[in-house]
Amino acid sequence: MLFNIFKKSNKKKLNEFLDENKDKVLVLELDKPIDCLCDFTYNFIWQSKFNPETKIKDEITFKTLVEHLKNNGIIYIKGNVGKRFCSSMGVDLKYFGGSGGRIKVGAVIVDGDVDTRFGISMLSGTVYINEKNNIKEPMGNVIEVESDIKGYRKFISITEFVEYRYKEEKVLKPNKFDEKRGVLEINDKIKRDTVGARLNEEKTIIVNGDVDLSTGILMKKGRVVVNGNAGKNTGAVLNGGLVIINGNTNDFTGFEMKDGVIVVDGNAGKYLGAKKKGGVIYAREGKEVPPTKKYNLDKNDMEFLKSLGYSGKFYKFL
Known part of the structure; x- marks a missing residue:
């Protein structure tokens, strides 16, 4: 499964992996923090004029990121991310014609700080954040588990953990x-x-x-x-x-x-x-x-x- 793909990896192996799997990895370099990256709700589009087709950088749009994750891809972000990062990640939203349930999605790796409400209503997927960077509270429906990438913290959905990923992941103390x-x-x-x-x-x-x-x-x-x-x-x-x-x-x-x-x-x-x-x-x-x-x-x-x-x-x- 994707979320075990980095088992026993270290930083060097991560770089090698990103280089060797260019067809699966989308790299996004940010000049400034952007809100709602990898947000499956597209900033609650039904309540705003937000356009998923808006370009973030080059030809990468907000929709590009979501569709890439839905295709089990990996997104590597260099730079700080804004608010509501990975909101409702892994939800097959009814608003867009889905079931409202969980769908399997890929992973996101971040070399940068993360702003508030990261992972609100997150249901599936994996997020790795460089341990040197900060994550602002409140966070969302995410919990840290034992990481398989050296130098990166690993987060998954609380809901997904208790429903079945507890078989493969280990929460960190003082959580149990x-x-x-x-x-x-x-x-x-x-x-x-x-x-x-x-x-x-x-x-x-x-x-x-x-x-x-x-x-x-x-x-x-x-x-x-x-x-x-x-x-x-x-x-x-x-x-x-x-x-x-x-x-x-x-x-x-x-x-x-x-x-x-x-x-x-x-x-x-x-x-x-x-x-x-x-x-x-x-x-x-x-x-x-x-x-x-x-x-x-x-x-x-x-x-x-x-x-x-x-x-x-x-x-x-x-």
Whole structure:
């Protein structure tokens, strides 16, 4: 498989590989940081006038990069990259006529700094970043694993790791994975967006620390537990599974939620359940907006929360 192609490599072998496989490697040299490189959403094109055919340098366009990765190619970037690098990488987006699921994609190698929100909603692929360079937080749905290129850090999708790449990759301490229970525990205190994006297996992701935007976005199965506070859009477009925040969330919790359960052991913020279509939100506090309504708990609700270890005053938002 592509993500094992550099096994036991070193920097010299990497250079040799790039030279010997010119037909598979696309080299992009940047004069300045560019946002949305290798971004499968094309900067949320449905919300902007962004043109995927825009040339980045020479004849290389934003679409060129995405299509190259879809063809299992390798992109080697020399220079600093901007925001939202590798956003939704490996997603067969429904907006463009796809299934909304995972597709196999190639790898990206970066010799440069990486700006915020690298790997938001990333679902597959591999990213190598020179260990001498900086990565700004918040990061996205990515976790560092043991690298097979000397001098480069290796990142993959958190979702992809817990669903099946745990068989081939090893997370770095202080993070740990319990294969028997299917539980990934993230202890590195790196702030992330979109943790557990599109999770579709009965696996558990535990974050011991705060998270930022859109935790559990588009999940269908499994569980994400945050032992800390969360940012806006927690559980956005949730379509199943369980998201637990043992702290407060910012506004728009459960935005466009379709199914599943969100539990907030604190204040769930304003605009709670905006455009909500289904599912249940439990929170100690929160300011809902129509169509979502606030209810007292019934016996079944109390038993459910008790099974999760909660007691005291909660409300149900439907």
